[in-house]
Amino acid sequence: MTIQPVLWLGLVGLAGCLGAMACRLLRLPGSAGALLGGLALRMAAGWWDPAFAPSPAADLMALATAVFVCFALGCCLELRLLREQGSRILGLALTQALLIIVLVGAAGFALGMGRALAIALGAAAVAGSPAAAAAVAFEMRARGAATQRLFALSAASLVMSFACGYLISSSWTPVMAGLWALGGGVAAGLVLLIPLSRLETRGSILACAGAGVLLVTAAAWDAIQPWAVACLAAIVAGFVCGALSARREALREALRDAAAPGAILLFALWGAAASPAVLKIGLPAALAILASRTAALAAASFLHVSAPGAREGIALLPMGAAPSGVLAASVLLSQIAGLAGSRWWLAGSGDTAAGDDPDAWRARMR
Amino acid sequence: MLELFPIGLVIALAALLLVSAPWLSARRPILSLAMVAGAILGPHGAGLVTPSLLDTLAPILALSAGWLALMAAESWDLASLRRARVGHVLLAIGGTATLGDASPVMLAALPSAVLLGCAALAADADAARDALARAVHPDPRARQAPALASLALGAALLGLSVAWGLQASAISAGSPLTWHAGRHVVMTLLAGGALGVVYAQPLRLAQGRAQTLALLLALPLVGWGLAGLLGTSPLCVLFVAGAILANDLRRRDLVFTLLGEHQRPMTLAMIFVAGAMLPLPEADPRSAAIWTIAAIFIVVRALAWRFAGSRVGLARVIPLSVLAIPMMLEALSWPGGGAPAYAAPFILVAAGTFMIDELLWLAPRPLTVPVVAGTPAPRG
Numbered sequence: 001m002t003i004q005p006v007l008w009l010g011l012v013g014l015a016g017c018l019g020a021m022a023c024r025l026l027r028l029p030g031s032a033g034a035l036l037g038g039l040a041l042r043m044a045a046g047w048w049d050p051a052f053a054p055s056p057a058a059d060l061m062a063l064a065t066a067v068f069v070c071f072a073l074g075c076c077l078e079l080r081l082l083r084e085q086g087s088r089i090l091g092l093a094l095t096q097a098l099l100i101i102v103l104v105g106a107a108g109f110a111l112g113m114g115r116a117l118a119i120a121l122g123a124a125a126v127a128g129s130p131a132a133a134a135a136v137a138f139e140m141r142a143r144g145a146a147t148q149r150l151f152a153l154s155a156a157s158l159v160m161s162f163a164c165g166y167l168i169s170s171s172w173t174p175v176m177a178g179l180w181a182l183g184g185g186v187a188a189g190l191v192l193l194i195p196l197s198r199l200e201t202r203g204s205i206l207a208c209a210g211a212g213v214l215l216v217t218a219a220a221w222d223a224i225q226p227w228a229v230a231c232l233a234a235i236v237a238g239f240v241c242g243a244l245s246a247r248r249e250a251l252r253e254a255l256r257d258a259a260a261p262g263a264i265l266l267f268a269l270w271g272a273a274a275s276p277a278v279l280k281i282g283l284p285a286a287l288a289i290l291a292s293r294t295a296a297l298a299a300a301s302f303l304h305v306s307a308p309g310a311r312e313g314i315a316l317l318p319m320g321a322a323p324s325g326v327l328a329a330s331v332l333l334s335q336i337a338g339l340a341g342s343r344w345w346l347a348g349s350g351d352t353a354a355g356d357d358p359d360a361w362r363a364r365m366r
Numbered sequence: 367m368l369e370l371f372p373i374g375l376v377i378a379l380a381a382l383l384l385v386s387a388p389w390l391s392a393r394r395p396i397l398s399l400a401m402v403a404g405a406i407l408g409p410h411g412a413g414l415v416t417p418s419l420l421d422t423l424a425p426i427l428a429l430s431a432g433w434l435a436l437m438a439a440e441s442w443d444l445a446s447l448r449r450a451r452v453g454h455v456l457l458a459i460g461g462t463a464t465l466g467d468a469s470p471v472m473l474a475a476l477p478s479a480v481l482l483g484c485a486a487l488a489a490d491a492d493a494a495r496d497a498l499a500r501a502v503h504p505d506p507r508a509r510q511a512p513a514l515a516s517l518a519l520g521a522a523l524l525g526l527s528v529a530w531g532l533q534a535s536a537i538s539a540g541s542p543l544t545w546h547a548g549r550h551v552v553m554t555l556l557a558g559g560a561l562g563v564v565y566a567q568p569l570r571l572a573q574g575r576a577q578t579l580a581l582l583l584a585l586p587l588v589g590w591g592l593a594g595l596l597g598t599s600p601l602c603v604l605f606v607a608g609a610i611l612a613n614d615l616r617r618r619d620l621v622f623t624l625l626g627e628h629q630r631p632m633t634l635a636m637i638f639v640a641g642a643m644l645p646l647p648e649a650d651p652r653s654a655a656i657w658t659i660a661a662i663f664i665v666v667r668a669l670a671w672r673f674a675g676s677r678v679g680l681a682r683v684i685p686l687s688v689l690a691i692p693m694m695l696e697a698l699s700w701p702g703g704g705a706p707a708y709a710a711p712f713i714l715v716a717a718g719t720f721m722i723d724e725l726l727w728l729a730p731r732p733l734t735v736p737v738v739a740g741t742p743a744p745r746g
Contacts, residue, residue, distance in 0.1 A: 006594065017572070020580065057425055139576055211383055264577070
């Protein structure tokens, strides 16, 4: 018996929510639970029907949700932070990229890969996951300098991944894709800014943002690296809207509140997209990549910040790619570990309100 | 990756967002823009929204229509039901009888529409109008409608969902009045009830807004898929589930607040796709009848412009379009029909919503709905 796309998406969402609720009881990030919930459902579906494969609608939904979460992240980025710390963040991101290429490449070499393949593996591991950073920060309602740094660093790692694309493909196409994402993001942001600056209510803002998500998703669907291009373009578009809109606080509040449940669904979809067979094969290599990537990020943060600042590197662990293909196991492992690391880092940074009542938002509506 | 998004669609979407700014500045209703844009970009217009894209977007359609079905159950708690007026019961009976009679062939939709409109008028006109405004219109004035108002919409939805079973039986058994119809109805009620009871548990345990909203986003999809598996009416399943939640849930206010808060993007998505699905009359014989009804709506809309300043005109005109919403919602998965079958009744809601939108915009003052202090200022 085949599973209809609508039912599959509903079940994935439900499994993700249940996983998120279970993880919140264990004081772990809900997004990690959603990822595990989606993965468990995919394994159950594989047991039910060995030939099961999710429909293309699930791919599109996941990409659109990721774009929405990244748009919210970009909108919450403060221009002031980039003015004050932009060069330091760029330097740290560059150091992280270099160390990741070296250490992950060395791990790949040790696993028996050729030199070119090992360097390509290192370059592919550079991209961080802005969606993961946003998921944890929005869930914890974190606001402050540490949150802003986390957002900026994860976005910068995405930019670095395009630059490193030359190492993977030996052509300038990925670099051009990155430039196209930056330019397209600015254009999309300016287009969205015009209606968004006239809207006041939460529902209207979300409706307009939804149209923007469709625009960015449609523009990036056929790109050479659709996920990275779409996420980077969405971050840039969100940043343009957040920085230039006169009603930026209402905009940020609406998007932040909607992106938190969106992130739960996104990670559930990612978990459900991973093939259990591929995960089993890639597990040893994934552990090696995870260990070397952790070391690289911690070392870069140690060099740039301080010994306690090395914890910041753990928060940047999630890899920025959909968990499919050869890196599926690495991406999944890094996301689970990185989501927990992000929560740990943000909880210790003082950006989250202690004893935050999860239903406090209702008081404002009365 | 599928070839889903032609470059023209990207340009058109950007142009649409740019056009929306002067449209909003002129305080024109945005729902109308969404419908017109969908019609222009759809397969029967410029063809930029391709049929394969519409198929891929089916979950969004199910989500938005199911969302509205859940919302329709907001006032179906026992306390409100005890205060229901006789007119609402008449509306339900009228909806069931007329569509049950007409369901074997959609060509008979015209008399059923007229009869259902009469049933709506026989019910309390104010309540029907408020129900419609509450169901389709995100205007803050409409959001303040009395809780009792959505009973009329719920009753009509329930009645039409019963007709869904009759339609399915007419296809499978040749006659609507067989035992299969009863089985469909019982299965629909049981499935919706079970879904509501089961879903109430995680909703009770959910912590905070994010988890509750994520659960609610999954509910219409699960309900839609479940109904598809059982061959029953998806909207009725979700409506019954919503009614269970309205009665059973300690945090029902939180759930329905979240549903109402995200109604506007859901409605816009649905109306956009509705516009894209506008079929040409020659594409499907049934759509000829639907176009007739749409023409009636256009005439009614013209009359509404004429009587825009008159309370009498509004009160008599608006309840007619009550039939548009449940017909559209239910017809999304009308048995025995593919895209044209469920596309055709979309015209009804498109025309109805367009009319309501225009009327609310034209109304010289809030209709009968009080504006509560602290809510955003009304448009117009």
